[in-house]
Amino acid sequence: MTASTTQVTQVTPSQAKGKESLTVSDLARASGVAASAVRFYEKHGLITGWRTSGNQRRFRPVDACLIKIVRVAQRIGLSVTDIRKHLAALPDDHQDLTAEDFKRLRHRLEIEAHERIQALVDVLEDLDTSQNLCKVQPRSRTIPD
Amino acid sequence: MTASTTQVTQVTPSQAKGKESLTVSDLARASGVAASAVRFYEKHGLITGWRTSGNQRRFRPVDACLIKIVRVAQRIGLSVTDIRKHLAALPDDHQDLTAEDFKRLRHRLEIEAHERIQALVDVLEDLDTSQNLCKVQPRSRTIPD
DNA sequence: CTAAAAGTTGAACCATTGTTCAAGTCAAGG
DNA sequence: CCTTGACTTGAACAATGGTTCAACTTTTAG
Numbered sequence: 001m002t003a004s005t006t007q008v009t010q011v012t013p014s015q016a017k018g019k020e021s022l023t024v025s026d027l028a029r030a031s032g033v034a035a036s037a038v039r040f041y042e043k044h045g046l047i048t049g050w051r052t053s054g055n056q057r058r059f060r061p062v063d064a065c066l067i068k069i070v071r072v073a074q075r076i077g078l079s080v081t082d083i084r085k086h087l088a089a090l091p092d093d094h095q096d097l098t099a100e101d102f103k104r105l106r107h108r109l110e111i112e113a114h115e116r117i118q119a120l121v122d123v124l125e126d127l128d129t130s131q132n133l134c135k136v137q138p139r140s141r142t143i144p145d
Numbered sequence: 146m147t148a149s150t151t152q153v154t155q156v157t158p159s160q161a162k163g164k165e166s167l168t169v170s171d172l173a174r175a176s177g178v179a180a181s182a183v184r185f186y187e188k189h190g191l192i193t194g195w196r197t198s199g200n201q202r203r204f205r206p207v208d209a210c211l212i213k214i215v216r217v218a219q220r221i222g223l224s225v226t227d228i229r230k231h232l233a234a235l236p237d238d239h240q241d242l243t244a245e246d247f248k249r250l251r252h253r254l255e256i257e258a259h260e261r262i263q264a265l266v267d268v269l270e271d272l273d274t275s276q277n278l279c280k281v282q283p284r285s286r287t288i289p290d
Numbered sequence: 291c292t293a294a295a296a297g298t299t300g301a302a303c304c305a306t307t308g309t310t311c312a313a314g315t316c317a318a319g320g
Numbered sequence: 321c322c323t324t325g326a327c328t329t330g331a332a333c334a335a336t337g338g339t340t341c342a343a344c345t346t347t348t349a350g
Contacts, residue, residue, distance in 0.1 A: 299342100
């Protein structure tokens with residue numbers, strides 16, 4: 001009993017009992033998003049949990065990690081649908097995720113980020129080019145026919 | 146993009162008469178967006194026109210250019226509100242825009258693009274760091290004290 | 291056992307960037 | 321003058337990413 005209190009953040013009942021079972025607000029706190037966002041993510045298949053006999057959601061600690069990755073992916077500019085597809089590449093059972101799984105996922109997100117950086121670089125080029133498209137017509141002179 | 150340089154596109158009545166007066170669809174065609182988008186941009190203050198006695202919108206050719214800049218700004222990731230603020234830095238009368246005005250505007254947009262690129266670079270760094278946040282706990286072995 | 295705290299649902303709402311539609315008005319040519 | 325195409329408005333709809341609310345149920349602590 002004494003050794004189980006290594007987690008400084010308050011231990012809620014559901015955490016104390018199993019240590020691998022998180023309620024919606026447990027997960028919200030652990031991942032840094034609102035409880036409503038946790039429900040939203042589950043609804044859209046970004047995370048998966050199970051239900052108690054009373055129909056309440058329960059999650060595993062790894063889901064906190066997944067949510068953090070989701071937030072990073074959102075900063076990259078991926079939509080929830082995009083992110084779901086990336087997560088679909090993970091093993092079905094998210095409880096068995098290995099360091100290697102995370103590494104691959106991170107790599108795929110890096111590629112996405114690079115693509116978006118490239119898109120911005122392309123805009124910068126077009127911006128230079130656009131000086132031709134938006135030429136200021138000399139106004140006080142006769143336009144040669 | 147090939148034919149637009151010499152404006153081969155049909156000359157509508159309103160264009161023929163004054164050459165500086167464009168209807169909504171004239172401007173839509175000239176700028177490459179839908180007529181509904183032109184109205185949307187005017188409603189949100191990105192472009193400014195005047196009305197005929199019959200309450201129809203009329204624009205100047207320079208507005209086609211402004212819309213093209215708006216589209217570039219959107220690709221950078223700026224919202225309509227952001228873009229309006231950037232455009233507010235232009236002289237009040239958009240008819241008097243100089244090459245210098247456009248240059249300054251392009252420069253401001255370049256800065257925005259660079260900021261967004263930097264934000265993505267930051268994400269890439271966080272992604273590397275996140276391997277620590279999302280550590281996979283060794284599951285089947287005693288954790289060494 | 292009971293009351294409070296936290297969970298459940300669906301629906302409504304926010305902002306963003308437009309598109310589409312209906313009903314009615316204007317402009318231009320013959 | 322009259323027809324036809326283009327224009328006007330406001331409202332509804334779409335997708336995205338959530339938040340908030342109401343009404344009701346479950347869980348937990350005492």
